[in-house]
Amino acid sequence: MATERQRRIARAVTAMIPRAPFIDAEHIREAARSRHMRSLPAETAVWLAAVARARHEYTDYDALMDDGYDRDAARFFVAGDINAVLDRWGARRRVDPNAAEPEEDGIGVEDGGDDEPD
Template structure:
C-alpha cells in the first residue's frame, strides 16, 4: 500500500512537526488545502502554514462574524490574531501569526 506521493508524505511529516497536537479533523482539512492545485508551486512547509492560518482564522475565530459585521479584512484579521495564536499554542506549534504580517489565506494565493 502506498502512503501517497513524495509531496504528500512531506506534507504529513511537516504537519506533525508544525502542529503535533492538531485535532484530526483540522489536520485533514489543513492537508487538503495545502495539497490543492493553487499551492503546488510552494514548498510543503509554506503551503502548510498558509493552509493552517486559513483554517484557524476561518474555523476557530470570530473572523467571519467580524466580516459580516462590516469590518474590512485587515481589521478583522487584526482582531483575531490573539485567538489564532492561542489555537496554535494549543496545537503545539512554536510558530505564531505575526501581527505585522497581514499574510494571505490559502484561498487567496495564486
C-alpha cells in the same frame, strides 16, 4: 500510494502542529495539497492552511467580515485567538497581527481553496 509532495505535507503537519486534532489536521493536509498551493514548499502550504483553518473555524473572523470590517482589520482582531489555537496545536510559530500575511500575495487559502478574495 502517496506522492512525494503528499508525504512532505504529512511530515510538515506532524512537525509544525503536532497536537492538532485529527479532523483539523485532515483539513489542513487537504488544503495544503490543493492546486493553488502546488508551487509552494510543503511547509509554507501547511502553515498557510493551518492559519486559515484556525482563523475560519476557531475565531470570529467571518462574523467580523460579515459586519463590514476589512480583511486587515478582521485579521488584526483575531490574531490572538489564532495564536491561542496554534498554541494548543503545538505550533512554535505565531501570527503577527502587525505584519502583512503571505495570504495577501494572492494565494486563496482563506476558505479552503477557492481563489476568491474575502
